[in-house]
Amino acid sequence: MQMYDLPDPRGHFGPYGGVFVAETLSHALDELRDAYERCRRDAAFMAEFHYELKHYVGRPSPVYHAKRWSAALGGAQIFLKREDLNHTGAHKINNTIGQALLARHMGKKRVIAETGAGMHGVAAATVAARFGMKCVVYMGSEDIKRQAQNVYRMKLLGAEVVPVESGSKTLKDALNEAMRDWVTNVEDTFYILGTVAGPHPYPMMVRDFQSVIGEECKLQMPEMIGRQPDAVIACVGGGSNAMGIFYPYIKDEKVRLIGVEAAGEGLASGKHAASLCAGTPGVLHGNRTYLLQDANGQITETHSVSAGLDYPGVGPEHAWLKDQHRAEYVAITDDEALKAFSDLCRLEGIIPALESAHAVAYAVKIAPSMPKEKALLVNLSGRGDKDMQTVAERMGIKL
């Protein structure tokens, strides 16, 4: 891992990634790749990106030592990377700022996005408002029912939310529909993809924009404890917050990287969203990666209490890190995540997003058996305000 320079020029991470799209999209992706290659080497572009991250998003986000909670668990010290404190309440905005700047650079006046729980849709609508662009968000009609508040937030921000009625009417179908829009309106439209999946250059580009999370941690952890953490833990749906915090640590092999997938009602139940733990390689949404699929290669429906992890694929770089044994991937059930959610609320006064609660729950599993000098860094990728309805329902409370 000393020479980690993936992906290759065509977007491959070993056998994963690539550009598996219809010819109608090839040219748009070539254009995007060329524009991004220019911008990432352009000091003025990167300076503007970091200016926005500082003054609009509120970066750097702090690392917080959860002392009461660590003491209660009686083992390793737990540190939380506070992405929940970002503008819009999650890590998603790091990427949407980057892509909106790129869209503006390319002269595109209209942006589109897919969303599951609505967090990426909100982050896309936010930057579209910030930069004066027209914004259309595709969202599965099932998700629209589950996330009414985020739908309203997007509309307040001036975005048009288009319900997607095809397939399972969830995130994967929203992504299909956004791709169809892009193919049709490619001249004036920029597709702001929300995760490290999709065809090249998206997995690389989204990772690069999100890696500000890990870059900050690499400076913050030595300030706090005089060294890097023993392990970095992050939840994985598509995998953008995890890639963002893992990437700067990949070459540092002393640091364990642990990705936490959604086990839903348990891996054995079949009702989960754990593509890396329980899936097999295949081709979906423009890249080769681990997928949840049936024997005929049809993509299967997923389940998780957290809509943001409810995706049947995963970013191709995670697939590669898994096969190389550089990162470990584990899964946490709905019940375990909800328990961690409650504990973090009561012990530390922090309400985590249900997605992030999966990473928190895994720290709960391993911390007690580790010595007190060990340090676990958990990416608290978002805040839980959006999940009040879901959590209350699970607890049998009517709001």
Next chain:
Amino acid sequence: MSRIAGRFAELKAAGRKALIPYVTAGDPLKASTVPLLHGMVEAGSDILEIGVPFSDPMADGPAIQRASERALKNGIGLSDVLGFVKTFREKDNLTPVVLMGYANPIEAMGVEKFVAAAKVAGVDGVIVVDYPPEECGPFADLCGKAGIDCIFLLAPTSTDARIREVARAGTGYLYYVSLKGVTGVKSVDVAEVAAQLPRLRAASKLPIGVGFGIRDAESALAISKIADAVIIGTRIVQEIESAGAEHAVARVKALLAPIRKALDS
């Protein structure tokens, strides 16, 4: 010579243009597909494209998405589709058959197993929408060795470099997507297609089929004057959807007959 090349050679000698209809396998019922294939040949089709249903048909418009969903509800997988071809071949050993679909069902079966089974079933060509030439080298080689044509798409946005790459990798025919977007949403712009085809002709000697947005005899005739084949998908799938299983064959034949007549006029 492959069945596809042979068919284009015959047509050229006769001064005729190819009519290539598309149906999604297993739509509306599992039992519908083989009679539809025979019916389309009776109505004057030259080559048949059979869609392999997929849960996430990213390049298709609403009509073909719905057809795919109906087929999946009927439990249709890639091995069923190969079964349809095998059954079709019992009565028709002449009409070329092309499978069109997405990469994942093929990878789930295994590319070697798929190519071998397709050969045995009597498949002549494959169009894998999300397999561009640079991502499917081993698959294209296997198809080549089995004598199965690999047909690639080209679009109005394709660069000259891209056209050369497809011309090098492709066999059978070139599938020119006549418009920007997904299948069947807009109507074809004949002048726009006419302006683009010389770039394809300069790069490849393969016959050119034009699809996406051809809906009737008039648009088919206009396209046939500049291309070698007219490909009709969405319009047929819509006809099947509105006709229902009982009347599907008769309605599709009635749809294709005037188009065939126009092409031969």
